[in-house]
Amino acid sequence: MPTLAHSMAATTRAARTVPVPLGGRSYDVLIGPDLLTEAGRLVAGRLGKARCGIVTDENVARHHLAALEASLRAEGRHKGSIVLPAGEPTKSFAALGPLCERLLEMGLERGDLVVAFGGGVIGDLAGFAAGILRRGIRFVQIPTSLLAQVDSSVGGKTGINTPQGKNLIGVFHQPSLVIADTDVLKTLPQREMRAGYAEVVKYGLLGDAGFFTWLEQAYEGIFAFDQETLVTAIETSVKAKAAIVARDEHETGDRALLNLGHTFGHALEAWTGYSDRLLHGEGVAIGTCLAFRFSESLGLCPAGTAERVARHIEAVGLPTRIAGIPGGKADADELVRLMGQDKKVRDGRLTFILTRDIGEAFISRDIEEAQVRAFLADEIAAA
Ligand code: GLY
Numbered sequence: 340m341p342t343l344a345h346s347m348a349a350t351t352r353a354a355r356t357v358p359v360p361l362g363g364r365s366y367d368v369l370i371g372p373d374l375l376t377e378a379g380r381l382v383a384g385r386l387g388k389a390r391c392g393i394v395t396d397e398n399v400a401r402h403h404l405a406a407l408e409a410s411l412r413a414e415g416r417h418k419g420s421i422v423l424p425a426g427e428p429t430k431s432f433a434a435l436g437p438l439c440e441r442l443l444e445m446g447l448e449r450g451d452l453v454v455a456f457g458g459g460v461i462g463d464l465a466g467f468a469a470g471i472l473r474r475g476i477r478f479v480q481i482p483t484s485l486l487a488q489v490d491s492s493v494g495g496k497t498g499i500n501t502p503q504g505k506n507l508i509g510v511f512h513q514p515s516l517v518i519a520d521t522d523v524l525k526t527l528p529q530r531e532m533r534a535g536y537a538e539v540v541k542y543g544l545l546g547d548a549g550f551f552t553w554l555e556q557a558y559e560g561i562f563a564f565d566q567e568t569l570v571t572a573i574e575t576s577v578k579a580k581a582a583i584v585a586r587d588e589h590e591t592g593d594r595a596l597l598n599l600g601h602t603f604g605h606a607l608e609a610w611t612g613y614s615d616r617l618l619h620g621e622g623v624a625i626g627t628c629l630a631f632r633f634s635e636s637l638g639l640c641p642a643g644t645a646e647r648v649a650r651h652i653e654a655v656g657l658p659t660r661i662a663g664i665p666g667g668k669a670d671a672d673e674l675v676r677l678m679g680q681d682k683k684v685r686d687g688r689l690t691f692i693l694t695r696d697i698g699e700a701f702i703s704r705d706i707e708e709a710q711v712r713a714f715l716a717d718e719i720a721a722a
Pocket of ligand 1 (some may be wrong): 386490496597598
């Protein structure tokens with residue numbers, strides 16, 4: 340177990356703080372190595388006398404729960420821990436009810452904290468539970484996947500899935516603090532790490548061409564856990580997200596830019612039954628390549644841009660084409676139908692995030708269904 344002095348040294352060396360400015364709901368995202376062992380001190384220092392009810396999953400618990408509990412106990416802040424099955428089915432009404440009841444039985448009061456300690460599933464579920472428990476109590480996100488550290492833990496989207504679709508039930512409920520410990524990522528399966536990277540690259544592609552160019556050079560350092568590179572990549576991503584969330588917390592406008600690659604990606608995820616065939620980030624990787632190829636086919640973005648994007652995504656080991664999904668051939672009509680179920684549908688029209696170039700994404704509501712169908716049919720035929 341590292342000593343506090345060791346932790347402090349590591350923290351001052353590489354930890355960064357990104358503020359999310361939302362008036363009375365503002366909070367910080369702390370990013371760096373070895374933060375888990377400091378979590379108790381960080382929570383106590385920033386959030387007062389609150390006691391913490393940890394919500395986590397079996398995989399995270401096996402590797403990291405003891406360290407987080409010890410850190411909270413050292414500050415007298417640990418109230419209890421709830422360990423749930425890992426995986427998407429946990430983000431459901433079936434899991435939410437018992438979770439809320441267990442948090443109440445734990446004795447969490449209005450001033451206390453739920454600690455969402457896991458990836459996107461746990462963050463969304465535990466955040467939603469916090470949002471409705473006693474009509475809303477505070478919560479802390481301690482994201483343990485790259486995807487959660489750069490995206491889902493920041494911005495206050497919480498919720499569950501239903502048979503009608505993903506994330507259709509939920510609330511905006513901002514965390515009071517986000518602690519992203521980059522060391523925790525070392526126990527993440529490589530496939531999950533790559534899938535999370537799709538969301539990192541998204542920030543370059545949607546609004547920061549310089550960041551994308553940097554990633555083209557630096558990405559190997561991220562996967563080698565070079566702390567400076569990894570922390571910089573997460574910090575840059577979180578800064579981009581914080582800026583967008585600050586100007587459009589409830590997604591009435593610009594926040595939709597964060598869905599670059601997601602309209603196609605969500606349809607592919609639904610088509611593969613949210614199974615192991617395609618992780619969310621892998622769907623986003625293919626969806627991002629599709630968004631660039633679609634933009635190029637519409638004459639919106641310079642020729643060769645989509646190829647450059649796909650080259651980088653492929654170099655990382657992510658899929659770039661629908662044909663890269665194992666286990667069956669897709670159908671354009673079916674994918675268009677699944678896109679219609681996406682919650683970003685407004686007045687029956689799909690919202691697409693298209694691009695004028697790398698770093699120049701924009702929101703489009705002018706796309707005809709027939710154009711998308713024809714594009715997807717070509718993509719599927721090109722396999
Ligand atoms: N993950 C997209 C958003 O937070 O808006």
